[in-house]
Amino acid sequence: MTNFNGQQPMIEAAGLRKSYGDTVAVKGVDLQVHPGEIFGFLGPNGAGKTTTIKMLIGLLRPTAGIARIGGHDIQRDPIAAKSLIGYVPDQPYLPEKLTAREFLEFIAGLYQLDRGAARRRGEELLKLFDLGDRGDDLVGGFSHGMRQKTALAGALLHNPQAFFLDEPTVGLDPRSARLIKDILREVSERGTAVFMSTHILEIAERMCDRVAIISGGQVIATGTLDELRAGHSGESLEDIFLELTGGAEEAALADALA
């Protein structure tokens, strides 16, 4: 595990809060992710993971608090902040009537990348994700996994410094899931801060330098796996997760029903 102390955080949330009328979806999240760090964001369904990510990348406006990317406030200085971001949502809606290559060209234009370099990198990414032969097919005809890979290629095209992934391995075959894990390691080694929400605790356990567990809109634990283990009886991340999020009772109930 790398020690990130003393480094300027690439991703920072300070008191992030989001309310919808009387419902508070996120109740003041504070966290920091440093360059080169893989940060796992865990939580049960409806805990506020996606809402937090969307506030961090500027898709949602926080009711209170600040989200910073590379020191830029995403609300006050959105262009500078967003130029550092790569994002892959859990349900990647892409323009259905564009081909994968045209989609990458569109992204290159949006991020103002050099055309030649973007084209070369786009081809590399398509090949990497096994989409080289389908690059001229309309995205509308792609399966969920292929869309996910196209979105990943688009998100990686500009070498993001802050890489956000919402449930990145959902819908992917084992080979593609492994590929994503390898890519995440590679980009983090190159200094990219990776912020990943996942339900698959095994991935978080094996890949993440640090994790945060959110429940009911609040971060209830943050730290390395060793730090989390220190304060709890369980050995695995699953045990710690269930203990913290109140899932242990449900697990016992499931055992009784089985």
Added chain:
Amino acid sequence: MLNAIRVLVRMQFVIFRNTFWRSKISRKILVILVVFGLGAAAYGLYQLTRNIVQGLTSPDFAEFLARAARTTPGLSMDVQLYLLAVPSAVLFFALALMVLTSFTTVLSSLYLSGDMDMLLAAPVPMRAVFVVKFFGGLLVPYLLLFFLLGPFLLGFGQGLGWGAAFFVIAFVVLLLLPLLPTGLGALLVMAVVRVIPARRAREIVGVIGGMVGISWYIFSQFANQLAPRVANARMLDYLRRFDNPLLPSAWAGRALAAAGMGDWVQLGLYGGLFAGLSIGCFALCIALAERLYYAGWSNMSTQGGRVRKRRRAKDEGQTSAPNAPQSFVVRLSSFVLPRESAAVLYKDLRVFPRDLRNVQQLIFPLVVAGIWTFRLISSGSPFGAGEQPEILKSFGQLASAGISFYICLVLSSAMGGAGISREGRGFWLLKVAPISASRILLGKLALAYLPYPTIGALFVLFLSILQHSTPVEFVRALAMVMLGGLGATSITVGMGAAFPKLSWENPRQQNSLQAGCLAPILYLAYLGLALSALLGLPLLALLAPGLVIVLTLLGWAIFLVLTAGVVWGALTFGAARLERLEVGG
């Protein structure tokens, strides 16, 4: 199967109830107002039909018909003969309309609803799903039948003083009427979906439907030329042709008339034929649905999108140069627009023509352009003829500007009105990218403005040549179109961005209600002020001829300032609202 149908119908009812009760109060009020509006329209139709029928059976009309019969040999004087053909004629049109729309209705209902995966994965008989989806698609047709045709038949029967049997049969006819066309539509859909993916089929049908609408529009435009040949008392005889005993609609019409007059034999014969055919068609659908419906759906699930052939260059290992949009317009825009705005424009230029339903929206204004040009050539300008002051004559030359502007406005609204909404659920891409709202709008504005310097300029030139305009008049008309177009396009794009609709399935439903209402109001205000300045001020020169140049220049100055204000205001408003737009919650 019946239990499955009951469960599915109950689910639909609960969804309908929840959609209403859990909607915003404004939505509820709107729904209530629509229901009241429909009720009022139904009542009005009922009263109108009843009064007309009573009028037609009055002695005054009988006398009029007798006079017409004296001048038109062969024309029957018996008004009852014509009235009895009315139900057949009306039902013919209703049936024809349903035949035309049934394919799209059934296609959307049977194959494109979001709950299909869940339903087909559940242990529910395929026929039950088919029946529920079939009648689910018929909700709107039934609503229209019972709110429009129902009151008509009610008024018709009451006007003729017919008894309860007529109204009972009318109710049964309305219930059975959609079964035949929709059943045929369902059989066709189940066959087509085996070959063409359902979404593509809907696009194609949408275009065909649009073409039918345009053909109807063209026909109506030339109706004046056609009308004198047919608009005479003999028209009444055409009514009786719809009562042809070979038509199923005539069977229903005759059954209705028989019920009204108490002719039970005729009622049994024609009513039986109509009911037998309608129910038989529906039964055939149900019989075939178990196999065809599932086969079509499973076929649709496995079909991918359009597979495009790779270019030879790529096969040889070269990177794919995106040659498709490298048109003159695109290259030119690269010099004018910032890189990220140009990217938005390139993308839209590719995406727009690939959805046939988008293209369909462009056909209508082009047809209108053709018709108006034809009329302008064939009839001449109303300003051009006779002894008129020079200044009024010059207004006639502005007809080219007006026509060109209108055509471009319609094209521009179709292309740019839904600029932001067209992104749909993919808007997150733009929101996450380092591009400001104003730069996004710049790209959208470029696309929406495109018809003006291209089609608009060519049209002004073409019409100016036809009208023998002077170069000055041509330049003036061109400047009006270009400047007015910029103002109008900014309104279109600005309102579209301020009130986007990102959750749509059909591109024709991309415009939000707010944008659709506000934009035309702002067009009218802007164009009213602009034309007042451009044309109104020079008119004052009729009172003070020496000031004509000053007033004309003043008019143009006001037009310029007004346009600049509108462009800035609309785009700033749109960009500000777009910046605040949140994606997903």
